[in-house]
Amino acid sequence: MLATRTFSLADQRLFARASGDFNPMHMDPLAARRTPAGAPVVHGMHVFLWALESLLQACRPPTRLAAMKATFKSFVYLDRPVELELVTRDERHMKARVHADGMPVVNLTLQLGGMTESAHEVAQAAPELRLPSTPEDHDFESTAGLSGWLALGDAPAELARALPNAIASIGSQRVAALARLSAIVGMVCPGLHSIFSEFSLKLMHDEPARRAIGFRTLHADERFRLVTMAIGGAGFAGEARCFVRRAPVAPPEANAFASLVLHDEFAKTVALIVGGSRGLGAVTANLIAAGGGKVVITYANGREDALGLQRDIEAEHGAGTCRAIALDVQREVAPQLRGATLPEIDQLYYFATPHIYRPHAALVDPSLFEEFVRYYVFGFCETVRAIGAHSAGRPLAILYPSSVFVERAPKHLTEYAMAKSAGEQLCKALALAEPRLHVVCERLPAMRTDQTAGVLPVEDAQPAPIMLRLIRSMRKPTP
Amino acid sequence: MNEAQVYAALTEVFHDVFDDETIALAPTMTAADIEGWDSTAHVALIVAAETRFGVRFRTSEFETLRNVGDFVRLIATKVAKG
DSSP states (O other), rough: OOOOEEEEHHHHHHHHHHHHHHHHHHHHHHHTTTTTTSSSOHHHHHHHHHHHHHEEEEEEEOOEEEEEEEEOOSSTTTTTTEEEEEEEOOSSSEEEEEEEEEEEEEEEEEEEEBBBBOOOOTTTTTTTTTOOOOOOOOOGGGGGGGGGEEHHHHOOOOHHOOOHHHHHHHEEEEEHHHHHHHHHIIIIISBEEEEEEEHHHHHHHOOOOOOOOEEEEEEEEEEEEEEEEEEEEEEEEEEEEEEEEEOOOOOOOOGGGGTTSOOTTTTEEEEEEESSSSSSHHOOOOHHHHHEEEEEEEESSHHHHHHHHHHHHHHHHHTEEEEEEEOOTOOOHHHHHTTTTOOOOEEEEEEEEOOOOOOSSSOOOHHHHHHHHHIIIHHHHHHHHHHHHTTOOEEEEEEEEGGGGGOOTTTHHHOOOOOOOHHHHHHHHHHHHOOTTTEEEEEEOOOOTTTTOOOOOOBBBBBBHHHHHHHHTTTOOOO | OHHHHHHHHHHHHHHHTTTTOOOOTTTTTOOGGGGOOOOOHHHHHHHHHHHTTOOOOOOOHHOOSSSSSHHHHHHHHHHHHH
């Protein structure tokens, strides 16, 4: 390996200041968890600039670049090491890859030699844009007509100090332009819901008088939600491509569930919904409340989501119908629940989960498996015991949502399937050990949630009918 | 353009998309046979093939492709239709 690096939150903030790319996917853990990444990810261009610097530093004598191309293949997460590998080098090219968890995350090709007389396709008359303080939220369709110029920023001294070889090779203006390209994608076009896919840029001879980088949308391909832009200015000409991911799944509105349930069919239900602030948990809370029941929803990180859901349900169904409490199943559960002074619970729904889809090279990643087991086995077991102790011998119905992936684990979901399978075994053991427990364990299909809302259309089931059937199956606890 | 010519041109597309000039296409090859052929690479492959051959695929057409051989036949048919 040519170089290794771990990007920290401090690095992230530095690059955001330098580039102007403050897209919440990079900066805000709560917003990022509603994206396919599930957690804040490093700016692709930041990884590229580090790799460029490392390649130029390692491959002396100093190299003149004619063109550069990068493909961002997968997300790079904070605080996880990445490795730079030089794949090939000859007199015309350098090819390199950045790996994370053994998987290629960025492919780079540097074309060596003199610059060419390239022309770019961004009209000089395109509007001068001000860098927005928050990302533009364009509809996919509206990206088709976008163009403009963004003035280059002054890179913070720390970033300039970190890139001496890149600056020596291509000049500080082009380095600033590459950083600004991140802001074009993340803040302007497509903006909020962007995922940078690739860029290919030729270096141009002329240093333009205009200290800005421009863009113009060439195609907006609705089949893939893929935007192709011409990039020009600041000594570059070329193209950039980015996906426009679908907006996060909107939280269900409380008044949308009344027509699905019978009046007061859950009137005697008091449910604890672990992981109830969003996704399937929020759907379950809404259904029970719409049927006249009361719900306590828990959150580990999404306090605002949970309080928002509490407000919505109480506004629709009355004060006291929903209460949000903090619960982190990775910590000891019983003391947290004791501190929450719960009402008498007769149903437990367990949706606690970390981010699920995390590509990796290993057939089985032990640390990932352990993390899933903490959630789906030990966290579940502790929660059942804590609620069991709290309910003092009364019947308790429990829903454990397993997954169809137990039967057919897709690539990179082996650990998830293994942990869910272990959870199923625990359900059987719980039902045998305590006759008062009515344990419902079902392998659920993939349903449209933040965890599955990606770029491409996927087949997914509607959550409400499935969850309603399961809630109804919970009403006959074993005496 | 016959299928052999499509194979030759499509091989160049694969080399470019996967950044790997050792790839040799065969009719029965699938995504499982080429490192890095994930959903993102699949999109890049479709878009690059459209540019190279001057055709456009409908979503229903590329969703039913089983292997490289299917892809080549689809391209040859599209090119023949102009």
